[in-house]
Each structure stands twice: as C-alpha cells, then as structure tokens.
Amino acid sequence: MAERSGAVRAARARTMTPASAWGQPVDLVDLGGSVAIVGIGETSYTGPSGRTGRGLAIEAAERAIADAGLTPDDIDGLTWSAAEPALDEAAFREHFGHRGELFTSAMGGGMTGAAMAPHIAAQAIAEGRATHVLNTYAVAWATERASMTGGPGKGHLTFPEKVNLEVPFGFFPQPIYFAAIARRHMIDFGTTSAHLGEIALACRAHANLNPDAVMHDRPMSMSEYLDSPMITDPLRKYDCCLISDGGAAFVTTSIDRARHLRHPPAVMAGVGLGTSNTMYHWSLQPAFTSTPQQFAAPGAFAMAGIGPDDVDVLTLYDPFTILSLIQIEDMGFCGKGEGGPFVSGGRLRHDGGGLPFNTHGGLLSHAYVLGIAHVVELVKQLRGTAAAQVSGCEVAVYGGYTGGDAATLVLTGDR
Amino acid sequence: MKLHHDFPFPDPADQLTSGFWSAADRLELAIPRCARCLRWVWYPEAVCPTCAEPDPAWTATSGRASLFTWTEVHRALLPEYADMVPYIAAIVTLEEDPSLRVVTRVVGARATDLEGDMPMVVTFQSIAFAGSPLRRTAPLFTPTHHGLDRGEGSARALL
Numbered sequence: 417m418a419e420r421s422g423a424v425r426a427a428r429a430r431t432m433t434p435a436s437a438w439g440q441p442v443d444l445v446d447l448g449g450s451v452a453i454v455g456i457g458e459t460s461y462t463g464p465s466g467r468t469g470r471g472l473a474i475e476a477a478e479r480a481i482a483d484a485g486l487t488p489d490d491i492d493g494l495t496w497s498a499a500e501p502a503l504d505e506a507a508f509r510e511h512f513g514h515r516g517e518l519f520t521s522a523m524g525g526g527m528t529g530a531a532m533a534p535h536i537a538a539q540a541i542a543e544g545r546a547t548h549v550l551n552t553y554a555v556a557w558a559t560e561r562a563s564m565t566g567g568p569g570k571g572h573l574t575f576p577e578k579v580n581l582e583v584p585f586g587f588f589p590q591p592i593y594f595a596a597i598a599r600r601h602m603i604d605f606g607t608t609s610a611h612l613g614e615i616a617l618a619c620r621a622h623a624n625l626n627p628d629a630v631m632h633d634r635p636m637s638m639s640e641y642l643d644s645p646m647i648t649d650p651l652r653k654y655d656c657c658l659i660s661d662g663g664a665a666f667v668t669t670s671i672d673r674a675r676h677l678r679h680p681p682a683v684m685a686g687v688g689l690g691t692s693n694t695m696y697h698w699s700l701q702p703a704f705t706s707t708p709q710q711f712a713a714p715g716a717f718a719m720a721g722i723g724p725d726d727v728d729v730l731t732l733y734d735p736f737t738i739l740s741l742i743q744i745e746d747m748g749f750c751g752k753g754e755g756g757p758f759v760s761g762g763r764l765r766h767d768g769g770g771l772p773f774n775t776h777g778g779l780l781s782h783a784y785v786l787g788i789a790h791v792v793e794l795v796k797q798l799r800g801t802a803a804a805q806v807s808g809c810e811v812a813v814y815g816g817y818t819g820g821d822a823a824t825l826v827l828t829g830d831r
Numbered sequence: 832m833k834l835h836h837d838f839p840f841p842d843p844a845d846q847l848t849s850g851f852w853s854a855a856d857r858l859e860l861a862i863p864r865c866a867r868c869l870r871w872v873w874y875p876e877a878v879c880p881t882c883a884e885p886d887p888a889w890t891a892t893s894g895r896a897s898l899f900t901w902t903e904v905h906r907a908l909l910p911e912y913a914d915m916v917p918y919i920a921a922i923v924t925l926e927e928d929p930s931l932r933v934v935t936r937v938v939g940a941r942a943t944d945l946e947g948d949m950p951m952v953v954t955f956q957s958i959a960f961a962g963s964p965l966r967r968t969a970p971l972f973t974p975t976h977h978g979l980d981r982g983e984g985s986a987r988a989l990l
Contacts, residue, residue, distance in 0.1 A: 569908075573834060577874040580841040580848035584958065584969060586904060586912050587920045587934045588839075595902035596922060603900070603947030648920075649903040649942065697874065699922050699934050704900070 438702040441711040442689040442821075447538035448719040452674035452681030453827065455484025455667035456792045461630050461783030464558040465661040472554035472663035473503035474511050480665035485678040486548055488512040491667070493540050493549030495533045497525020499571060500786075502554040502663065519546040526553035526786035527733060528689070531816035531823035533791075535687040537668035547669060553788035554663020561659055568659070568735075568784075575696060582699065590735060591656055593698045595648040598738035601705045602650065604753060609650055611756030612737040613641040615773075616654045616780055618764035619734070623777030625766075626803035630658055631781040655737040657779035664788040666795065675830070682795040682812075686720030686826035688712040695820035707739070708822040709815050710746035716813075716824035717748075724748045728809040729797045730771055731790035733817040734778045743815050744771075747824065766804040775804040787816045794827050839911045839960055840967050847875040850889040852967065858955045860894045860970045862931060863887035871931050894953035896923035896972060899932060903942040911960040917942075923951050923972050939973035950975040 457479025459472045473496075481488055491514070496504050505520045519540045524533035530553060537549035557568065569589030572578055582588055587596075601607045620636040623629035636654065644653040674681035690711025694700040717723055724747065734740040741755040749771060750758040763770025776782045776793040783789060794812035796802040802809075814825045835842035841852050854861030863872045865879035865887045872879055872887040879887055901921035907913045919937040924930070937945065938956060951972040958969040 576842070576845050576848065579835070579838065580845050581851060581874065582934045583839045583909075584841050584967070585920060585934050585936045585971075586915055586918050587922075589908055591908060592902055592904065592920050595904075596900045596920070599902055600900040600947070646903075646905045648905065648908070651902075699932050700874065702930065 438694065439690055439692040439708045439711050441715050442691060444535060444687055444689055444715065444719075445539065446719050447535060447542060447684070448686045449683060450671055451534060451538040451541055451668050452671050452683045452830070453534060453666045453791075453795050454669050454674045454677045454679060454681060455480045455482070455486065456664070456795050457481070457483055457666070458628070458664045458789065458792060459554065459662050461628060461660055461662035461785065461789070462558065463630070463660065464562045465556065466559055467556055467661055469500065469502035469554045469556045469663065470507055472556060472661065473552045473665070474507075476554060476663040476665040477503060477508075477550055477552050480550065480667050483679070484548070484667045486667065488514060489516065490548050491550045492517055493519035493537060493546030495521045495524025495529070495536055495549060495551040497527070497529045497553055498522035500525065500553065500555060503552040519549065524551045526788045526816075527818045528816040528821050528823045529553070530787040530791050531687060531814055531825035532689065533666075534668050534684040534825060538684060541670050547673065549668045550665060551668065552663065552665040553786060555785060556661045557784065558659050558661045572696065577697060587699070591648045591651055594736040594738050595651040597698065597705055597742070598650050598736075601738060601742065604705065605756065607741070607756040609642060609652070610638065611759060612650070612655055612741065613638050614759045614764065615734070615737040615740050616641050619774045619778040619780040619782070621765060622775045622804045623781035626776055626782065628803070629777040629782040630660060631777060651736060651738070654780070657735045658781070658784045660783040660785060662783045662785045662789070664785060664792045666792060671830075680799055681830045682798045682827045683830055684825070685722070685828040686716040686718070686824075688715030688717070688719065688824045689821065690823070691821045692819070696818075698819060705742055706752070707743050707746050707817060709743045709817065709824065712822045713747035713815070713824040716826050720826035720828065722811055722826060726811050727771065727813045729775055729794065729806045729812045730773050730815070731776070731778070731793055731813070732774065732815040733787045733790065734774060734780055735784070737780070739817065740773070743817065743822070747815060766806050772806045775802055775806060787814070790814050791825065798827060798829050837965060839909060840963070840965055847877065850875070854889055854891065855955060855968045855970050858968070859891040860933075860953045861889040861891050862925070864890040871928055873931050892925055892927050894970075895926040895975070896933070896951045896953070897929070898937070898945060898947065898949045898951050898972075899924045900947070901937055901942070901945055911962060913961040914959070919945070921972065936971045937973065938971045944974070
C-alpha cells in the first residue's frame with residue numbers, strides 16, 4: 417500500500433463529486449467465460465514458521481503448476497501484489513531459471529487482487545500476450561510479527577493523515593477501524609455481538625472439517641465466542657483474524673486450453689471492481705458501514721449472468737466478522753442493515769441450506785493469507801474436492817477487499 | 832518503513848497537518864477552510880478540492896460535536912499505547928458540518944454511558960505515550976451533559 421499514499425491525496429484533490437457519491441464501479445472488459453483456473457497450489461498454513469514470504473510463494477507456485485499438469489517453462493504470465501511482492505518477476509526468474517517471455521502485472525496477488533488476477537490473465541490471453549498465467553500470494557506475517565519487522569498495520573503507517581490525525585488518538589490499526597464500523601452498524605441497525613458470533617462460528621465449524629486450517633482442532637461454541645477477551649469493543653478475540661505464515665497460487669488459461677488439462681475447469685464467469693473515493697481513510701467514508709463491494713458485485717453478477725440467489729458458495733475477505741457482514745449486505749444477498757438476522761440460525765454453514773460461507777474457515781479460522789486461499793477453496797468446491805464440500809456446487813463467488821477497493825469474482829463449472 | 836522521531840505523537844514536520852496541533856496548543860479545534868468557497872477541507876489538502884483555491888486556512892470551530900462512533904480499546908495494539916488501555920477511541924462529527932468527521936478520544940465518561948449521536952464537547956488535555964517523555968495538548972471530547980461547557984463559545988477545560 418506504500419505506493420498509494422501519494423495517489424490518495426492526488427485522487428481526493430481531483431474529486432469534485434457530491435458527498436453522496438462515495439465510490440463507483442470500474443468498467444471492466446467482458447471476458448466472462450473466456451478463461452478458467454486449471455491449477456491450484458498451497459503451502460501448509462501455520463503460525464511463526466521462520467520461513468519467508470518468497471519461500472512460501474515459490475512452494476505454492478510449484479504445486480499449482482504441477483497441479484495443472486504444466487512445467488515452469490509453460491508459464492508465460494505472472495501476477496502478484498505490489499503491496500506484498502512475494503514472487504515478482506525477478507524472484508520467479510531466479511528460482512525457476514525462466515528466460516522466456518513473461519507477461520507481468522503487480523495488480524494480482526491477494527485481497528482485491530486475488531479476484532482481479534483471473535481477469536488480468538484473461539486480458540493478456542485475449543491479446544495473445546500469454547497462455548498460462550500464474551498468480552501467487554504469500555505472507556510470513558506470523559514470523560515477522562514475532563520479530564517486529566512487519567505485519568498488517570505497517571502499510572497504514574505510510575499515510576501521513578493516519579500518522580498525524582489518527583494514531584495520536586489511539587485510533588490504529590485495523591481492529592480499531594472495524595470496531596468503529598461495527599459500533600455504527602449496531603447503532604443504525606441493531607446488530608448484536610451474537611450476529612457477529614454467527615460468522616465466527618461458521619468459519620470455525622468449517623475449519624474444524626478442514627485438516628489444512630490452523631484452527632482445525634479447536635471447536636468453538638457461542639458462549640466461548642462471547643466469553644473471549646474483548647480486544648476493542650465490540651470486537652472480541654474471535655472477531656479478529658489469525659496472523660499466519662502461508663501462501664497459495666493458481667494458474668489461469670484459456671477455456672479451450674483448460675478443457676485439455678487434468679482438472680475440470682473453474683471458469684471465470686464474471687469479475688467486478690469497485691472503488692471508494694476516500695480510499696483507505698475509513699473514518700472519512702460517507703457510507704461508513706458500506707464497502708466498495710456494492711459497486712463491484714453488480715458488474716460481476718451481470719457479466720456472469722447470475723444473481724445473488726444463484727450463488728452456491730461464497731468466500732469473503734474476512735479480517736473481522738463485521739467486514740463479512742457488511743459485504744454480504746453490499747453484494748445484495750440481503751438488504752443494508754439486514755445482515756445480522758440474515759447470517760443467524762446456521763445459514764452460513766456448508767450444509768445449512770442458506771448461503772455456505774468461507775467453507776475453508778476463512779481468515780478467521782483457516783489462515784490469514786489475505787484471500788488467495790479463498791479463491792483456491794472455490795476451485796476445490798467446483799471440483800468437488802473441498803473438505804466442507806457443498807453438494808452440487810456450480811456457482812462460487814469470492815469477494816476481495818482492501819478498503820480503497822473491492823472486487824467480486826464469479827467462478828462456475830464448465831457449463 | 833521509517834517512522835518519524837516523535838511517533839506516535841504527530842510529526843511536527845508534516846506541513847499539511849501541523850496546523851491542527853498548533854491550534855490545539857492555542858486550545859482551538861481547527862479545521863482547514865477554503866477562503867474562497869468557504870468549504871471545509873478535511874483531511875487537509877494543499878488546495879481546495881472544490882474550487883482549487885490554494886492554502887485552506889486553519890479555522891477554529893465551536894468544539895461542539897456529535898458522537899458518531901466509538902470503541903473501548905482493551906488491548907494495546909501499539910506498544911506505545913500500553914499505559915492508555917482501556918481507552919475510548921472515537922469519531923465525532925462537528926456541529927459546523929456533519930460530514931466533518933474527526934478522530935479523537937472520549938474522556939470523562941464510561942463506555943457504558945455512551946450513545947450514538949449524543950452531544951459532545953471538546954476538552955484539551957495533555958497526551959502521553961509509554962516510553963516517551965514528550966507531552967502534547969490534544970483535542971479530546973467528553974459528553975456535553977458532563978458539563979464543561981453548554982454552548983458559550985468554545986469549550987476550554989485544560990485539565
């Protein structure tokens with residue numbers, strides 16, 4: 417995020433819009449159905465491992481390439497995240513000894529980028545610039561936090577407004593931002609801690625079914641959730657995500673090529689992107705309890721030709737329970753303010769007959785690898801190989817988020 | 832990432848925001864205002880984003896506000912916050928323009944006494960952080976019914 421702080425000031429200086437227009441969709445070329453994810457790879461997900469983000473990304477990449485039935489020399493496109501460049505072009509070439517042409521983009525990786533990566537690949541493939549595009553994301557934040565060299569808050573300290581007008585008041589870092597949003601959602605809509613607990617419990621129940629999840633062997637009841645230590649009221653310990661080491665990768669190729677590879681294609685049916693004019697300044701966003709997902713989801717659903725009712729499984733970028741709740745609202749699964757009742761009664765469980773949600777365990781109970789594993793989980797769901805498998809899964813949706821932007825990715829079986 | 836020397840106090844060398852803190856030293860809650868179109872420019876900008884007039888001027892406000900949201904922080908999320916917990920981080924909206932949201936801390940009230948949109952008033956207090964001998968005067972807020980000032984100009988209770 418470091419490279420964005422100057423851009424934030426520039427973007428706001430250009431903004432001449434009325435206060436009610438707080439964000440907007442970004443036009444994306446309709447490439448729905450043209451590409452598919454054909455290979456996935458993951459590391460183990462752990463606490464402090466002593467490993468590096470680069471080492472983790474390389475391991476995930478090797479596995480994704482092998483899963484697709486390809487070799488590293490087949491890769492001619494590479495995407496990663498500028499904010500956390502674990503496997504950029506130089507690292508990829510150095511490790512794999514790759515000397516061929518490479519299409520590259522630093523707009524992929526995790527968070528919003530994990531949803532955008534298939535669309536970036538689709539554009540490159542449509543233009544004849546790439547055939548097999550590898551996207552990776554990995555962090556070693558559990559290791560780095562233990563040694564105080566990094567972690568999720570560091571990027572926000574590159575914003576002078578936060579450093580000088582928020583940090584001196586103890587308004588830092590992310591748990592505070594999202595506790596403030598949760599409080600306002602409670603004021604406006606009557607949302608309760610038990611509503612937030614439903615999200616934490618769904619993620620935990622799915623992690624309990626998933627041997628790869630960090631919290632696999634840690635069941636949780638509602639009373640345990642409610643009794644967990646208050647971090648920043650109303651967010652408790654179990655409203656907040658893990659801090660993890662781990663990474664994942666996936667390979668995207670054309671739909672025609674995909675049909676000749678090992679696995680059934682997970683087709684990119686639609687992608688949408690939305691932005692917030694106040695970017696990473698949560699305190700200033702006029703629609704305080706909304707996310708740019710409200711601008712992203714309609715475009716993705718339209719490109720895919722589906723509606724919210726067609727979605728069989730949903731994974732959302734979930735650093736905090738409240739962020740899942742408000743994205744569920746913003747994507748149109750229920751009305752604004754109706755998220756609390758909507759998530760209640762076990763409706764988010766993989767077998768609950770409602771909206772199966774974060775079926776791998778999410779950032780809350782699987783691992784905090786910033787959304788890349790959310791996309792990998794959807795591919796498993798469409799292949800029918802997920803640990804908490806949704807029966808008959810045909811439409812799978814990921815919502816990625818950074819704050820300043822959000823993106824929706826719709827994956828489907830090869831229909 | 833390199834932090835400025837006084838962190839987590841404000842950086843006195845940051846030109847866009849230092850006026851906020853020098854106003855606090857004068858016991859004023861000041862927000863930049865465009866001299867031409869009279870709009871508040873928040874967060875600070877070098878030029879007015881509406882009419883492009885340069886150098887919005889730091890302008891004192893009444894210090895009266897509404898409580899937009901808050902969170903009682905129980906765990907110090909920065910080592911420098913260790914001596915503060917529990918504390919109430921908050922956002923207030925200013926009387927001059929409800930779209931003006933200012934990050935602050937609530938003092939002089941229990942978290943259980945707070946309600947959304949309740950009236951608040953500024954109170955200037957000295958802030959400190961663990962491990963630093965520095966002090967700064969900061970605009971904090973307290974519920975109006977706690978009675979530091981009920982509408983007679985700016986509230987100035989230096990405690």
